[in-house]
Amino acid sequence: MLPREFYSKDTVNVAKDLLGKRIIRKIRGVELSGIITETEAYKHKDDPASHAFTKITERNKVMFGEVGIAYVYFTYGMHYCFNIVAKHPKTAAGAVLIRGIEPERGIEMMQKNRKRITLENLTDGPAKLAQALEITKKQYGLDLTKKSDLYITEGIEKPKGIDAASRIGIRDAKDKLWNFKIKIRKEG
DNA sequence: CCCTAGATTTACT
DNA sequence: GTAAATCTAGGGC
Numbered sequence: 001m002l003p004r005e006f007y008s009k010d011t012v013n014v015a016k017d018l019l020g021k022r023i024i025r026k027i028r029g030v031e032l033s034g035i036i037t038e039t040e041a042y043k044h045k046d047d048p049a050s051h052a053f054t055k056i057t058e059r060n061k062v063m064f065g066e067v068g069i070a071y072v073y074f075t076y077g078m079h080y081c082f083n084i085v086a087k088h089p090k091t092a093a094g095a096v097l098i099r100g101i102e103p104e105r106g107i108e109m110m111q112k113n114r115k116r117i118t119l120e121n122l123t124d125g126p127a128k129l130a131q132a133l134e135i136t137k138k139q140y141g142l143d144l145t146k147k148s149d150l151y152i153t154e155g156i157e158k159p160k161g162i163d164a165a166s167r168i169g170i171r172d173a174k175d176k177l178w179n180f181k182i183k184i185r186k187e188g
Numbered sequence: 189c190c191c192t193a194g195a196t197t198t199a200c201t
Numbered sequence: 202g203t204a205a206a207t208c209t210a211g212g213g214c
Binding site for chain 1: 207
C-alpha cells in the first residue's frame with residue numbers, strides 16, 4: 001500500500017507520481033490489477049475545472065477531507081469515474097482522476113464487465129476502467145491506503161517520459177497542463 | 189479515419 | 202432548463 005503521506009502534497013505532483021503505480025481490485029475472490037498510465041489533477045479555488053471549485057456539496061465532500069480516499073462520481077447519466085483525494089496540507093480540496101490503466105491480472109473478468117474483447121478499448125478511459133473494475137458509488141469514501149477490495153500499491157519503475165497535456169473534456173482552465181501520461185506498451 | 193446522436197444523474201443558473 | 206472530468210453505435214469518407 002502507498003502510505004497516507006504519498007497523497008499529502010500538491011495534487012499535480014501526486015498525479016505525476018501515481019503514474020506506474022498499481023491498482024488492486026478484488027471481486028468475488030478474483031484479484032484484478034493494472035498499472036496506472038494516465039491521470040489528471042483537479043484542485044480547488046485556483047482550478048475552475050474542478051468539481052471542488054465552487055463549494056462543498058454532497059457529491060464532492062470527500063475532496064475536502066482526508067487524503068488517500070476514493071472519490072467516485074457519476075456523470076453523463078451513465079458513467080462512474082474514479083479519483084483519489086490528494087492535496088497539499090494547506091489546500092482545502094483536491095483529487096487525482098485516474099483516466100487510464102494497463103491491465104495486468106484478471107483481464108478475463110474485465111472483458112466480461114466491459115462486454116468487449118480488445119485490450120485497447122478495455123481500460124483506456126476513466127469510465128471504462130471504472131466499469132472494468134466494477135467501481136461504483138459503493139467505493140465512494142473508501143480508504144485506499146488500507147488493504148481491502150480496492151487499494152493502491154507500488155507498481156513498475158516509472159518510465160522517463162511523462163507527457164503533460166491539457167485535461168480532457170473540460171471547458172475552463174484549458175491552459176493548465178494537468179493531464180499526465182506514460183507509455184508502457186510499444187504502439188502507445 | 190471522421191463525425192454525430194443518445195444514454196440520463198447531479199449540480200448549478 | 203442545461204451542461205457536464207464519457208462512451209458507444211452507426212454512417213460517411
